């Protein structure tokens with residue numbers, strides 16, 4: 001089962017979808033996406049919590 005994060009669900013106006021094999025990888029990829037695409041330089045615990053909250057399994 002894959003972990004899937006829809007960027008829009010985190011609160012960005014973005015159609016980006018992040019898919020990963022596990023939660024750790026999903027968080028890493030989401031942080032990378034946020035930094036590259038949205039200019040989020042600091043991934044705060046609040047952002048991590050939000051990403052975990054919207055993370056789904058597919």
Ligand SMILES: [Zn+2]
Nearest residue numbers: 007012014016
């Ligand atoms: Zn995005």
